[in-house]
Amino acid sequence: MTTNASNRLGLLPPYLFAAIDAAKKAALDKGADIISLGVGDPDLPTPPHIISAGQAALAKPSNHQYPFGAGLLSFRQAVSNWYKSRFQVELDPACEIYSLIGSKDGLTHLPLAFLNPGDTAIVPEPAYPAYNASILLAGGKTHFVPLREENGFLPDLAAIPSAVLAGAKLFYVNFPSNPLSVTAPRSFYEKLVALAREHGFLVVHDAAYSEMYYEEPPLSFLQIPGAKEVGIEFHSCSKTYNMTGWRVGWVCGNADAVRVLGRLKDNYDSGVFQAVQEAAVAALAGSQSCVADMRRLYKERRDLFVPRLRALGWNVTNPPATFYVWAHTPAGVSSAKTAERLLNEAHIVCTPGNGFGPTGEGYVRFALTVPPARLEQALQRIGKMAW
Numbered sequence: 001m002t003t004n005a006s007n008r009l010g011l012l013p014p015y016l017f018a019a020i021d022a023a024k025k026a027a028l029d030k031g032a033d034i035i036s037l038g039v040g041d042p043d044l045p046t047p048p049h050i051i052s053a054g055q056a057a058l059a060k061p062s063n064h065q066y067p068f069g070a071g072l073l074s075f076r077q078a079v080s081n082w083y084k085s086r087f088q089v090e091l092d093p094a095c096e097i098y099s100l101i102g103s104k105d106g107l108t109h110l111p112l113a114f115l116n117p118g119d120t121a122i123v124p125e126p127a128y129p130a131y132n133a134s135i136l137l138a139g140g141k142t143h144f145v146p147l148r149e150e151n152g153f154l155p156d157l158a159a160i161p162s163a164v165l166a167g168a169k170l171f172y173v174n175f176p177s178n179p180l181s182v183t184a185p186r187s188f189y190e191k192l193v194a195l196a197r198e199h200g201f202l203v204v205h206d207a208a209y210s211e212m213y214y215e216e217p218p219l220s221f222l223q224i225p226g227a228k229e230v231g232i233e234f235h236s237c238s239k240t241y242n243m244t245g246w247r248v249g250w251v252c253g254n255a256d257a258v259r260v261l262g263r264l265k266d267n268y269d270s271g272v273f274q275a276v277q278e279a280a281v282a283a284l285a286g287s288q289s290c291v292a293d294m295r296r297l298y299k300e301r302r303d304l305f306v307p308r309l310r311a312l313g314w315n316v317t318n319p320p321a322t323f324y325v326w327a328h329t330p331a332g333v334s335s336a337k338t339a340e341r342l343l344n345e346a347h348i349v350c351t352p353g354n355g356f357g358p359t360g361e362g363y364v365r366f367a368l369t370v371p372p373a374r375l376e377q378a379l380q381r382i383g384k385m386a387w
């Protein structure tokens with residue numbers, strides 16, 4: 001027997017969070033009171049009306065069989081209605097929406113469906129590491145575009161060589177951004193649609209955080225005229241309805257692209273558990289007051305954490321969206337060293353910014369996924385550290 005991993009797995013970049021994971025485990029083993037601001041997973045339960053719908057759906061024998069394919073028509077209809085009321089975007093449930101086992105399922109299978117070996121995908125960074133990993137696993141090449149603070153953390157489209165744009169098959173964007181927290185203005189999406197038309201690449205917008213905002217509601221990429229001809233958008237119940245464990249999301253937009261991804265997925269999985277789809281229908285079609293409550297909760301945490309962190313001398317922008325705080329490290333201290341010292345001296349877990357790409361060096365990401373009293377404690381501990 002051989003247990004050697006494939007060459008394909010060997011293509012993956014080193015896992016930059018391994019050191020911090022090991023240090024966290026060691027501290028926990030010693031009984032340390034760890035405050036985890038590392039992983040972006042909501043700490044509150046799924047709202048009760050969604051759980052009830054899921055429980056009722058669980059008891060129905062018709063839901064116990066393979067779900068297969070694009071998903072229940074009722075699910076796709078609920079997505080279509082939600083898009084119409086939230087974004088004024090029309091989506092045809094028959095061919096422009098496909099259910100996913102969480103949006104990560106679709107995002108990571110996408111390169112296998114679209115890239116031939118050696119094909120290029122453009123990925124702005126710092127970004128969700130799964131984009132690059134799945135491009136490499138599919139035999140593709142990633143062209144990274146740096147997201148810099150002086151450009152409002154938007155990709156500088158004019159700086160991308162036209163040969164790269166002409167050769168690219170996919171162009172990923174993610175607004176509101178994990179880990180950068182920023183949203184993109186309409187003018188950015190308009191330029192991106194024009195570029196996609198000119199060069200023929202597919203725009204892939206990850207909109208997982210579209211409902212977690214504290215200022216203007218973020219746009220859907222599909223609101224831009226012509227967007228549906230050149231792109232698709234990924235969405236998820238995970239962050240909007242505290243449903244990360246349920247695994248339900250969808251891809252929508254360009255019907256040909258949705259069909260291609262669906263064809264690939266039909267060979268890999270057998271769909272989203274229908275009881276979970278019915279719970280998602282309850283989430284999308286029900287009252288959205290739980291979403292407003294979620295925003296209020298994270299805004300309170302943001303308004304507690306950010307000003308106090310600034311008062312301690314940290315250079316932080318106030319996030320307009322998401323539950324992430326993207327903070328400059330103290331002057332002259334690397335991302336890895338900052339994360340290591342926060343863990344060892346304050347028992348706080350954060351994520352080193354360079355784990356999201358080289359342009360993230362000099363930053364750390366805090367996820368505001370603990371109650372205010374814990375954030376208070378975290379701030380007190382940070383306040384005692386000397387850099």
Ligand SMILES: *Cc1c(COP(=O)(O)O)cnc(C)c1O
Pocket residue numbers: 040101102103104105128174178206208235236237238239244248249
């Ligand atoms: C959390 C997150 C998602 C959602 O993942 P699911 O598979 O839907 O749970 C997608 N993209 C980004 C950038 C995320 O942070």
